[in-house]
Amino acid sequence: MTKSDKTKALGWALNQAVNQEDVKKVKALVFEGADANFVPDTTILMHCAATTFNLELFKAMITDIKVLETRDSRGWNAMMYALEAGNLAVVRFCVQQGIPVNNDTDYDQPLSLAIQAGRVGIVKFLLKSGAQVNAEDLLGRTPIMHALAKGNTEVAMMLVSHGSDLYHTDAQGKTVLSYALESNSLSVIKYSLELAKIQLPSNVLLLAVRAKSDLDVLKYLVSKGADILFESKEDLPGTLLREAVLSGKEEIVKYLLKQGAPMGENILEIAARKGNLDIIKLIYKYEPPMGNRKRVIDAVVQSGSVKLLISLLPEIKTMGRDDQYHLLFVAVRSGSLNMFEMLRDELDLDVDCQDSKGSSLLFEAVILEKEILPPGKTFLSNDDFSRIRRNVSDRFGRYELLKTLVEKENLEVNHTDCDGVSAIMVAARYLNFPAIRFLEKHGASLYQKDSRDVSAETILMETKISKIDQRKLEKVMAEGTCLGKRPSIRRHK
Known part of the structure; x- marks a missing residue:
């Protein structure tokens, strides 16, 4: 047996002994040379031992005090694992052996970690052992920020008594009050305001809405002078209502509307995209139809919500034919077959139609969310393939529409727009192989050229990724569609 094989064998044996909390066997294996820093899966064995609540077992792992200092990929040592687990005995032992209770800002702070884990006893011990009450982590957060975000006023009071800075701002510009709002606890928010004795910032309601605070929190802040008319300069106009609509909290939207919060320009569109009919009806009560109605209806169609569309059909039927087409x-672009069929039938629309550029509905059916290969990129990573798989899966309805348009509606697959571009050329630009093969199967030509003398075949040949990646790409995309098995790639010589 080689030295490497022996090390692995001892490591796995030690792993079993730690899991069984067999102190005698652990001592024997460590004496034989087993490494306490062996990693059987993803966690260092010494760190596993720190969570067992068996101090004798933990001590048996130590041959050199330096083993306590070993950090993993997160920057955690054994004491930090013990902190998270609430293992005070191991934490106390580590501190006695000289492991610092304060870290550099490159790592998580032990005190903050204990607070996040809700270990009040360990928090008390660390404070007595010299933990810095205002120690910052990598994001500039201090212990009291973590305490308030967790809604733990007991720990917060403890930290304040040790001199916690109530006016600190983290790396993201968030204050102690911001973290109190994240707790969504009215008592914690009241406590933090009384504690810091600060004037409410102008954007406090924005912070509360973004933190998804409950209605009672908003009412309390307004009673304390929070500005309901606040409009953020960093975001779209009417940010309070915008954030409330995004959160989907109907009672918050209703309260803000009643209090006269600014409408902004696009909350109806946002509500439509979220598919929230109740909020849309609520907004309608406070806002009559405006000039952006077409954009709102566009958003409803994009949302794919047939229920929403039904509520707007009377209005849609009064629109001009160009707007209806x-x-x-938009329905085809959204990938909703139900939406497409309802508009077609309710408005008596001819599916064999074209837009102002001469494009047919097939063009919309083959476009993906965004181009798979950004300009200049010559290879696809595993992350790229994962994104593509999600993209294609999300567009499943669009492939159903493609089948419907070709096989049921009998649209001409070789139709070209004003520039001579066909649907298969559009699919080629997006490397939409399932759509390309489907269109080919139904008579579309890879070699048909547009007005610039470019064909779908030319577009594919100019693709810079390797043939191996192309084959993998086809397979990944075919798995996420309803267009059948992946056909073999045909390259034109």
Whole structure:
């Protein structure tokens, strides 16, 4: 047996002994040379031992005090694992052996970690052992910020008694009050305001809405003078309502509307995209139809919510035919077969239609969310393939629409727009192989050229990724569609 094999064998044996909390066997294996820093899966064995609540077992792992200083990829040592587990005995032992209770800002702070884990007894011990009450972590957060975010006023009071800075701002510009709002606890928010004795910042309601605070929190802040008319300069106008609509909290939206919060320009569109009919109806009570109605209806169609569309059909039927056909294109782009069929039938629209550029509905059916290969990129990573798989899966409905348009509606697959571009060329630009093969199967030509003398075949040949990546790409995309098995790649010589 080689030295490497022996090390692994001892490591796995030690792993079993630690899991069984067999102190006698652990001592024997360590004496034989087993490494306490062996990693059987993802966690260092010494760190596993720190969570067992068996101090004798933990001590048996130590041959050199330096083993206590070993950090993993997160920057955690054995004491930090003990902190998270609430193992005070191991924490106390580590501190006695000289492991510092304060870390550099490159790492998590032991005191903050104990607070996040809710270990009040360990927090008390660390403070007595010299833990810095205002020690910052990598993001500039201090212990009291973690305590308030967790809603732990007992620990917060403890930290204040040790001199915690109530006016500190972290690396993201967040204050102690910001973290108190994240707790969504009215008592914690009241406590932090009374404690710091600070004037409410102008954006406090924005912070509360973004933190998804409950209605009673907002009412309390307004009673304390929070500005309901606040409009953020960093975001879109009417940010309070915008954030409330995004959160989907109907009672918050209703309260802000009643209090006269600024509407902003796009909250109806946001509500439509979220598919929230109740919020849309609520907004309608306070805002009559405006000039952006077409954009709102566009958003409803994009949301894919048939229920929402039904509520707007009377209005849609009064629109001009060009606008109605525009919605049909939007429905195909959204990938909703139900939406497409409802618009087609309710408005009596001809599916064999074209937009102002001469493009047919097939063009919308083959476009992906975004181009798979950004300009200049010559290879696809594993992350790229994962993104592509999600993208194609999300567009599943669009492939159903493609089948419907070709096989049921009998749209011409070789139709070209004003520039001579066909649907298969559009699919090629997006490397949409399932759509390319489907269109080929139904008579579309890879070699048909547009007005610039470019064909789908030319576009694919100019793709810079390797043939191996192309084959993998086809397979990944075919798995996420309803267009059948992946056909073999055909390269034109």
